[in-house]
Amino acid sequence: MKLKLVVIGNxxxxxxxxxxxxxxxxxxYQITVFGAEPHGNxxxxxxxxxxxxxxxxxxxxxxxxxxxxxHRITLHCGPDKTVVDVDRARRxxxxxxxxxxxxxxxxxxxxSLPLMLDIPGRELRGVLGFRDIADVQTMIAAAxxxxxxxxxxxxxxGLEAANGLLQRGMQVSVVNRAGHLLNKQLDRQAAGFxxxxxxxxxxxxxxxxxxGRILGEDGQIHAVQLxxxxxxxxxxLVMSTGIKPNIALAERIGLQCERxxxxxxxxxxxDPRIFSVGECVQHRGELFGxxxxxxxxxxxxxxxxxxHAGSIYQTLSSATMLKVTGIDLFSVxxxxxxxxxxxxxxxxxGLGVYKKIVLRGDIVIGVILYGDTSDSAWYLxxxxxxxxxxxxxxxxxxxxxxLAAAA
Numbered sequence: 001m002k003l004k005l006v007v008i009g010n011x012x013x014x015x016x017x018x019x020x021x022x023x024x025x026x027x028x029y030q031i032t033v034f035g036a037e038p039h040g041n042x043x044x045x046x047x048x049x050x051x052x053x054x055x056x057x058x059x060x061x062x063x064x065x066x067x068x069x070x071h072r073i074t075l076h077c078g079p080d081k082t083v084v085d086v087d088r089a090r091r092x093x094x095x096x097x098x099x100x101x102x103x104x105x106x107x108x109x110x111x112s113l114p115l116m117l118d119i120p121g122r123e124l125r126g127v128l129g130f131r132d133i134a135d136v137q138t139m140i141a142a143a144x145x146x147x148x149x150x151x152x153x154x155x156x157x158g159l160e161a162a163n164g165l166l167q168r169g170m171q172v173s174v175v176n177r178a179g180h181l182l183n184k185q186l187d188r189q190a191a192g193f194x195x196x197x198x199x200x201x202x203x204x205x206x207x208x209x210x211x212g213r214i215l216g217e218d219g220q221i222h223a224v225q226l227x228x229x230x231x232x233x234x235x236x237l238v239m240s241t242g243i244k245p246n247i248a249l250a251e252r253i254g255l256q257c258e259r260x261x262x263x264x265x266x267x268x269x270x271d272p273r274i275f276s277v278g279e280c281v282q283h284r285g286e287l288f289g290x291x292x293x294x295x296x297x298x299x300x301x302x303x304x305x306x307x308h309a310g311s312i313y314q315t316l317s318s319a320t321m322l323k324v325t326g327i328d329l330f331s332v333x334x335x336x337x338x339x340x341x342x343x344x345x346x347x348x349x350g351l352g353v354y355k356k357i358v359l360r361g362d363i364v365i366g367v368i369l370y371g372d373t374s375d376s377a378w379y380l381x382x383x384x385x386x387x388x389x390x391x392x393x394x395x396x397x398x399x400x401x402x403l404a405a406a407a
Contacts, residue, residue: 002030005305006093006103008083008249010035010075012044013278013294014109015063020302022071028306031073032101034093037132038078040064044132045291051136051164074101086253088271105273105305108250108261112243112279112289117152121214126221127237130161139236143168146235150174150224152211154181158240159324162203165236173204173232175211175224185320185331189347190354190370197327197352206230211237243289245280260287265312267301277301286315319380330376333366333383334358341365346397355397362390375399 005021007014010033018031035041039061046060058064068075080097086106087094093101114129116122126142128135139161142149149165151158154176166172174181180191181198195205206226214237215223224234245260256262256270260282267275267283277297279288288294293315303311319332337343337358346355351371357379358366363386367379378400382389389396 003028003104004102005029005031005105005107006101007031007033007107007109008086008093009107009109009111009278009280010037010039010041010077011109011111011278012041012062012291013111013298014107015041016295016298017107017109017277017301017305018073020299021305024302024308025306029105031071032093032103033068033073033075033077034081034083034095034099034101035075035077036079036082037134039133040067040075040077042133047130047133047136048160048164050133051139051161052167057133076101083249086249088253088273091273103273105275107301107305108255108269108274108276108280109278110246110249110280113246114239115242115244116239117211117241119211119214121216121221124214124216124221125219126216126235127214127239130157130238130240131243139165139238140168142236143170147171148173148233149236149238150211150232150234151238151240152176153240153242154178154205154207155184155240155242156182156324158238159198161238161240163198163201163324165238166202170236171204172202173206173234175206175209175226175232177208177210179208181205181207182324182329186329186368186370187335187356189345190329190356190368193352193354193370194324194327194329198324206232243279245282245287247280250276250280258282263313265300265314266304267297267313268304275301275305283313283315290320319376319383328369328371328373330367330369330373330379332380333364335366335368337366344397357396359389359393362388362393364389364396375401 041063043060049055081095084096085094091103114131149170149172151162151174162172162174180188181194209227211224212227213225223231225231247257250261251257261276261280263276263281263283269276278294300311300313342359344357353372354370356368364382
């Protein structure tokens with residue numbers, strides 16, 4: 001008889017693990033999946049093009065309902081199928097509507113939740129995060145009949161939401177506590193390029209402040225008051241201030257948790273029958289929000305579940321490759337440096353190109369590319385491999401192609 005595998009979470013991390021497992025051991029498990037959304041597994045990164053109107057929901061599906069049927073996977077999806085408890089002694093999963101499933105092994109892939117700041121007025125209609133299909137549908141509906149949108153957060157998702165709502169005809173303001181945009185990925189100069197370009201599209205920016213109060217009438221948002229006292233009209237407020245691991249279920253059933261669900265190098269939790277992957281986990285003190293490390297976790301976890309020993313998860317330095325509203329950005333490593341570092345910069349306002357390379361001795365430790373990311377893979381390898389660059393330092397700023405031509 002097949003072993004029983006239950007997956008809690010029908011998102012990209014859990015289902016990537018299932019994909020890998022089907023490649024390694026297609027007949028080993030009878031698989032049951034529980035998902036809180038009434039959809040198959042979709043590409044969450046592609047929610048932005050759905051908001052823009054460039055793609056439909058069907059076009060961003062990774063696994064539609066037919067895929068589950070084809071692979072004989074039982075899918076329970078929708079709010080009533082949200083898992084509310086796990087009986088670890090009897091190895092049973094229990095959903096909100098009473099649906100149960102037995103397991104030999106359990107994969108916890110509950111992902112993350114948007115950080116909804118505790119601002120007075122947060123309960124008003126029109127205040128939401130930007131995390132799932134339902135959020136996007138709410139924004140699209142609002143854009144059809146409302147005028148003013150405020151985005152709280154100047155990170156990648158916040159800027160994508162801002163541009164999407166702008167393209168749908170709304171007047172958009174971005175409020176960001178930090179003094180510049182994408183402050184975790186860009187320095188002030190690169191962020192200045194980005195802000196200028198987005199302002200040219202019509203987005204208004206309020207930096208170095210936050211929202212102090214959300215104002216409403218009849219239960220509906222109509223304005224926000226900033227921490228500096230300024231009042232902005234707002235028919236819609238999208239909070240995009242970060243994410244937090246969704247660990248409520250893991251804590252309830254007694255798994256070891258800190259900021260996330262604690263996993264070892266095999267992606268195993270404190271219960272040897274339960275594995276975990278994705279944005280809900282904490283590995284060696286680190287949390288995860290990018291696709292590349294999550295997919296690597298899925299690969300390691302699938303090998304363990306398939307019975308192929310020897311693969312362990314190691315957190316590697318990963319780059320941030322961003323495409324904000326058609327603008328190419330790349331960032332890796334320590335892009336600020338310290339007193340022991342040397343900084344090379346290329347600034348071309350006419351072409352809208354900014355390049356910054358941070359060196360410690362003869363080693364590249366950080367890079368920012370704005371407007372031209374054609375050599376990003378080459379720079380990434382220099383950082384990851386700690387390649388000595390003394391021999392090419394005078395041409396380093398110009399990328400790999402001119403170096404190859406000179407050679």
